[in-house]
Amino acid sequence: MSGVRAQYEAYPYPARDPEEERKRLITGSPSHVLEVDHFVFQGARDWSRPLRVLVAGGGTGDGLVQLAQQIADAGRVAEITYLDLSTASRKIAEARARVRGLSGIRFVTGSLLEAAGHGEFDYIDCCGVLHHLPDPGAGFRALLAALAPGGGMGFMVYAPYGRSGVYPLQEAFGTLFEGMAPEARLRAAKTLVAGLPEGHPFACNPNLGDHKTSDAGFYDLLLHSQDRAFDVAALVAMLEQTGWHLSGFTMPALYDLARITDVPAHLDPVACMAVAEKLNGTIKTHVGYAVRRSEARGPAKGSNRALVPHLKGVRAVDLAHAVATGQGPKLGFGGLNARLALPREAARLIAAVDGRRSLSEIATATGTDPLAMGALWARIERALGDYGLMLYSSILRR
Numbered sequence: 001m002s003g004v005r006a007q008y009e010a011y012p013y014p015a016r017d018p019e020e021e022r023k024r025l026i027t028g029s030p031s032h033v034l035e036v037d038h039f040v041f042q043g044a045r046d047w048s049r050p051l052r053v054l055v056a057g058g059g060t061g062d063g064l065v066q067l068a069q070q071i072a073d074a075g076r077v078a079e080i081t082y083l084d085l086s087t088a089s090r091k092i093a094e095a096r097a098r099v100r101g102l103s104g105i106r107f108v109t110g111s112l113l114e115a116a117g118h119g120e121f122d123y124i125d126c127c128g129v130l131h132h133l134p135d136p137g138a139g140f141r142a143l144l145a146a147l148a149p150g151g152g153m154g155f156m157v158y159a160p161y162g163r164s165g166v167y168p169l170q171e172a173f174g175t176l177f178e179g180m181a182p183e184a185r186l187r188a189a190k191t192l193v194a195g196l197p198e199g200h201p202f203a204c205n206p207n208l209g210d211h212k213t214s215d216a217g218f219y220d221l222l223l224h225s226q227d228r229a230f231d232v233a234a235l236v237a238m239l240e241q242t243g244w245h246l247s248g249f250t251m252p253a254l255y256d257l258a259r260i261t262d263v264p265a266h267l268d269p270v271a272c273m274a275v276a277e278k279l280n281g282t283i284k285t286h287v288g289y290a291v292r293r294s295e296a297r298g299p300a301k302g303s304n305r306a307l308v309p310h311l312k313g314v315r316a317v318d319l320a321h322a323v324a325t326g327q328g329p330k331l332g333f334g335g336l337n338a339r340l341a342l343p344r345e346a347a348r349l350i351a352a353v354d355g356r357r358s359l360s361e362i363a364t365a366t367g368t369d370p371l372a373m374g375a376l377w378a379r380i381e382r383a384l385g386d387y388g389l390m391l392y393s394s395i396l397r398r
């Protein structure tokens with residue numbers, strides 16, 4: 001058994017109790033259903049057709065359960081294949097789906113390198129997996145081979161700067177504990193981490209917390225036998241080399257150099273994101289969506305007035321009230337902090353966002369002149385969309 005598989009048999013990750021599904025739905029990125037439509041299908045997917053999904057390296061089931069439940073809640077249909085090397089992780093994912101009564105899921109034990117053998121998929125979830133392959137490029141190519149025309153992938157890969165201190169410890173532990181069983185490696189590593197000098201880069205890094213939450217989290221962070229981080233330039237290069245195109249990151253503000261400093265004219269968009277990543281210094285994962293390079297496209301944009309906006313993680317009525325009363329709610333993620341700054345007249349448009357009205361219908365309902373709507377909505381879209389708070393999807397339209 002490979003070291004990676006042995007790890008996840010001993011410590012399925014992330015640590016999850018299926019009974020918790022009775023109390024809460026764990027949501028996140030990638031594979032929030034609104035994000036999938038927004039970044040892969042430009043907010044205009046035909047949801048009368050079942051969505052064919054591959055969850056590649058599904059672990060204990062966070063992405064699987066989230067997407068399956070959200071699609072079911074919307075009254076839509078998905079045909080989902082879960083694929084993972086670990087039988088222990090699969091059992092937990094199966095139990096979580098069973099507790100929720102989710103159907104239409106096929107569970108398979110196997111490698112994502114064989115993804116194309118399981119069918120053709122409109123959407124592929126691959127969260128926290130590709131950076132653990134001996135050859136990540138082979139993984140990107142294998143997933144592309146399983147992608148249906150017009151489809152796309154949601155991914156998460158590790159980033160280097162926010163994980164400061166992790167890799168020297170991984171290398172040291174790999175040398176010290178070679179040949180030891182996972183349980184013995186964990187005990188020994190915990191002892192050493194507890195005694196790290198106060199100024200050690202890992203001990204000083206406030207961005208990391210997995211090692212404090214569970215044994216599985218500690219092992220995955222510090223004892224993984226195969227782990228490569230990608231800076232944004234290396235990630236974009238890898239996507240392009242393997243036939244993919246970056247549709248967008250879920251939190252564009254993190255990569256926006258203009259939010260940090262003046263942008264020199266000689267920098268191209270990827271170089272700007274790379275500099276922003278270095279200046280930010282806290283990004284520990286890159287979370288985004290990609291499509292086939294020959295079908296290159298970006299996320300949904302409000303210039304298409306037929307699109308339906310949704311607010312994610314905030315209630316329209318609360319946000320509209322804050323804007324109408326001149327408040328500037330704090331926006332922040334990954335060490336980046338800002339305040340929402342919108343004119344008061346934006347409040348009526350925000351209040352009309354219900355996940356069912358199109359932009360044209362919002363303009364009509366609020367009595368907003370089409371020309372004025374264009375300029376005002378562009379400001380709303382930038383202010384909220386860059387922090388992942390606004391997405392376009394037709395999933396609730398009938």
